[in-house]
Amino acid sequence: MITLAIAGKPNCGKSTFFRAATLAHAEVANYPFTTIDANHGVAYVRTACPCREMEVPCTQCRDGVRFIPIGLIDVAGLVPEAHKGRGLGNQFLDNLRQANAILHVVDASGSTDAEGNPVDIGSHDPAEDIEFLRYEMTMWVYGILDKHWPKLQRQAQQRDFSLLLAIVDVFAGLGVTLEDVKAAEASIDADLRMAGEEDLIRFCGHLVNHSKPMEIVANKADQAPPAFLDSLKAYGAIFASAASELALRMAAEGEFIRYIPGDAHFSVNPDAPLTAAQRAGLEKVAEYMQQLGGTGVQQAIDRAAFDLLDMIVVYPVEDEHKLMDGQGRVLPDAFLMKRGSTPHDLAYQVHTDIGEGFLYAIDARKNMRIKENHELVHGDIIKIVSVRK
Ligand SMILES: Nc1nc2c(ncn2[C@@H]2O[C@H](COP(=O)(O)OP(=O)(O)O)[C@@H](O)[C@H]2O)c(=O)[nH]1
Numbered sequence: 001m002i003t004l005a006i007a008g009k010p011n012c013g014k015s016t017f018f019r020a021a022t023l024a025h026a027e028v029a030n031y032p033f034t035t036i037d038a039n040h041g042v043a044y045v046r047t048a049c050p051c052r053e054m055e056v057p058c059t060q061c062r063d064g065v066r067f068i069p070i071g072l073i074d075v076a077g078l079v080p081e082a083h084k085g086r087g088l089g090n091q092f093l094d095n096l097r098q099a100n101a102i103l104h105v106v107d108a109s110g111s112t113d114a115e116g117n118p119v120d121i122g123s124h125d126p127a128e129d130i131e132f133l134r135y136e137m138t139m140w141v142y143g144i145l146d147k148h149w150p151k152l153q154r155q156a157q158q159r160d161f162s163l164l165l166a167i168v169d170v171f172a173g174l175g176v177t178l179e180d181v182k183a184a185e186a187s188i189d190a191d192l193r194m195a196g197e198e199d200l201i202r203f204c205g206h207l208v209n210h211s212k213p214m215e216i217v218a219n220k221a222d223q224a225p226p227a228f229l230d231s232l233k234a235y236g237a238i239f240a241s242a243a244s245e246l247a248l249r250m251a252a253e254g255e256f257i258r259y260i261p262g263d264a265h266f267s268v269n270p271d272a273p274l275t276a277a278q279r280a281g282l283e284k285v286a287e288y289m290q291q292l293g294g295t296g297v298q299q300a301i302d303r304a305a306f307d308l309l310d311m312i313v314v315y316p317v318e319d320e321h322k323l324m325d326g327q328g329r330v331l332p333d334a335f336l337m338k339r340g341s342t343p344h345d346l347a348y349q350v351h352t353d354i355g356e357g358f359l360y361a362i363d364a365r366k367n368m369r370i371k372e373n374h375e376l377v378h379g380d381i382i383k384i385v386s387v388r389k
């Protein structure tokens, strides 16, 4: 399962985003509401279920909208100089180990200063907060590399010793791969063996970029000055209102409204016993959503999975005609897989035994046999034929 970490300075809305994204009522997803602990939960990526176009009776989605679970971590608030152990710096950095990508939440309303203390709306430029997280992560990684550097260099002078592999080893716990290290080395345009402090810091910056891709979430967009939103947009930020999403999911849970996370609209149930204040609150949310096409929370998660991490969704089935599993469930599973994955990879994801006994696969849409090295595409429905069950 992929995991996203929600990071940022205090009071930008991380916990609100986390609560909203992990609040999935039974109607929305066929998974029990799962909290692993206070800061680890299950959120969902939204995609169009293929049942509609395939015209099969599916019970795994709602109105053709399919949700696939991912892990979400609400990371402790980070303050400048965290890499020196300020604030909850080390706890923060430890949380990042487990994440495939980072949602960097910034307060687009400018109502928190650089340290996360509340200030008047519009008085702190959120663009200033974007670089700091990257910097803290870079310096943290550098701190670790620097500690190991003399030993690594000594070892690198021996023959047949790969400095790059040794670096992978140092950061194994962070999920850094040899590919990440190679890409980072290529980016600095300097021989790592001869690198000085400045080069090493640059190297660490690239290492962070490659191993922990980051998306900027411009939160509190509901009360953000337009100028701030404009400048955040230049950083590719996605606008969001976590507070609005939380209100909608709670209202939907109470059956006051009809809303599927990620929808651009919601509708109020005619007989919902809402107070005038609640109605007014929902109207404000509706206005904001109309401007931005939704609250942005689901969109931020989807973008992280599909764009940042380049995943696709694939549906394994046992019966390629009825699109069912052995128990007669239609389109029972939806797997997030890295783009470029093959039927053989899918077989392994279903079960190690199935992967080991893999013979061939059938593309259920085309009713065609496909090879084990065929590249799967988003929305594929695949039957695996394996000597093992
Ligand atoms: N207007 C507005 N306020 C928000 C939004 N998200 C969070 N807040 C408020 O910002 C404050 C800090 O939120 P919290 O989630 O605890 O921030 P954290 O410290 O980053 O976890 C709370 O008062 C929230 O209600 C939002 O999208 N819009």
Ligand SMILES: [Mg+2]
Pocket: 014, 015, 016
């Ligand atoms: Mg919090």
